Amino acid sequence: MSFDINRLIRPNIAKLLPYSSARDEFSGEAKVFLDANENSLGSPLMKWYNRYPDPHQKAVKDKIAAIKRIPAPHIFLGNGSDECIDVIFRCFCEPGLDEVIICPPTYGMYEVSANINHVGVKKVPLLPDFQLDLVHLENAITDHTKIIWICSPNNPTGNSLNRVDIETVLNNFNGLVVIDEAYINFAKQKSFVQELSEYGNLIVLQTFSKAWGLAGLRLGMAFASLSIIEVLDKVKPPYNISQASQELALKALEEIGQVNDMIKIIVDMREALAAVFLSMPTVEKVYPSDANFILVKLADARKVYDFLLTKGIVLRDRSNVALCENCLRITIGTEQENTLLVEAMHDWYQLNP
Ligand SMILES: *Cc1c(COP(=O)(O)O)cnc(C)c1O
Numbered sequence: 001m002s003f004d005i006n007r008l009i010r011p012n013i014a015k016l017l018p019y020s021s022a023r024d025e026f027s028g029e030a031k032v033f034l035d036a037n038e039n040s041l042g043s044p045l046m047k048w049y050n051r052y053p054d055p056h057q058k059a060v061k062d063k064i065a066a067i068k069r070i071p072a073p074h075i076f077l078g079n080g081s082d083e084c085i086d087v088i089f090r091c092f093c094e095p096g097l098d099e100v101i102i103c104p105p106t107y108g109m110y111e112v113s114a115n116i117n118h119v120g121v122k123k124v125p126l127l128p129d130f131q132l133d134l135v136h137l138e139n140a141i142t143d144h145t146k147i148i149w150i151c152s153p154n155n156p157t158g159n160s161l162n163r164v165d166i167e168t169v170l171n172n173f174n175g176l177v178v179i180d181e182a183y184i185n186f187a188k189q190k191s192f193v194q195e196l197s198e199y200g201n202l203i204v205l206q207t208f209s210k211a212w213g214l215a216g217l218r219l220g221m222a223f224a225s226l227s228i229i230e231v232l233d234k235v236k237p238p239y240n241i242s243q244a245s246q247e248l249a250l251k252a253l254e255e256i257g258q259v260n261d262m263i264k265i266i267v268d269m270r271e272a273l274a275a276v277f278l279s280m281p282t283v284e285k286v287y288p289s290d291a292n293f294i295l296v297k298l299a300d301a302r303k304v305y306d307f308l309l310t311k312g313i314v315l316r317d318r319s320n321v322a323l324c325e326n327c328l329r330i331t332i333g334t335e336q337e338n339t340l341l342v343e344a345m346h347d348w349y350q351l352n353p
Pocket of ligand 1: 079080081082083107151155180182206207208209210215218219220
């Protein structure tokens with residue numbers, strides 16, 4: 001299928017002349033920088049924080065490129081994936097006119113970001129086994145459908161979506177397909193980042209917030225064709241990734257071994273915690289997870305949730321979400337936190353035999 005990205009870009013964005021920062025206009029070697037109205041005397045922190053950061057985050061992207069085995073120009077960095085999501089809406093969806101498709105139960109930000117940008121949302125719920133409903137998906141597409149949002153492994157269900165189904169969407173939808181892989185490092189499935197040359201309509205999202213353990217840093221990644229990345233770059237705020245974030249990300253990227261060790265431990269604890277919950281009396285189901293959380297269906301989810309709160313333990317209550325009725329989402333904690341949770345559950349069953 002020939003795919004023309006220009007057909008999808010909002011006309012005002014296609015015409016947009018992007019802001020040209022001081023660091024864009026001069027990026028060579030010089031001794032005296034009097035071009036950006038920074039404080040030349042310094043800062044209360046380290047000397048270099050008085051300067052604006054690299055708007056193109058070249059060093060960080062080069063390091064990510066090496067790890068992901070994908071050329072740096074195919075990478076966009078956002079202030080968290082949440083900024084990537086917002087920038088994608090602003091580049092491609094005309095407010096009050098265009099629409100997108102989401103497949104609930106899924107991550108809440110796609111709908112919130114659509115609403116903020118006044119973009120229509122069509123919902124095609126996942127099937128009861130939490131897989132894509134391809135028939136209804138096809139029927140929901142109109143001339144104004146710009147994006148289909150797919151989350152795999154999915155939040156809050158934890159499962160990966162069938163790869164063949166995702167490929168069917170990529171092959172047959174003439175708009176953008178965003179695959180949010182926030183949890184991909186915990187999954188057995190492989191990422192779609194290696195498929196960018198295959199699909200001109202593909203955007204893959206990943207994040208430093210989960211496996212990398214850096215939710216506080218706010219750093220998200222989008223991987224896509226050069227022409228898509230070019231549009232995203234035009235729309236983002238010029239200095240969207242702070243100097244501190246860039247430095248810390250570079251440091252973290254040196255420690256991939258440590259991150260891989262944590263992933264192994266979390267996956268092992270996930271399987272162990274799933275087994276423990278499965279053996280509990282009112283637990284009806286522990287859904288298979290490819291993420292760093294499990295979704296558990298209980299006879300009395302809301303009551304258990306409230307009880308655990310009195311013990312100082314907070315879970316994510318999804319019991320009112322369609323298809324997740326009576327479900328709690330449990331993040332895998334430390335060994336000690338998981339033990340506290342299991343002990344509190346035993347207390348609950350003592351009080352409610
Ligand atoms: C946690 C999560 C993210 C991460 O968002 P950041 O803004 O990068 O912290 C993205 N997508 C999904 C589905 C998530 O669950």
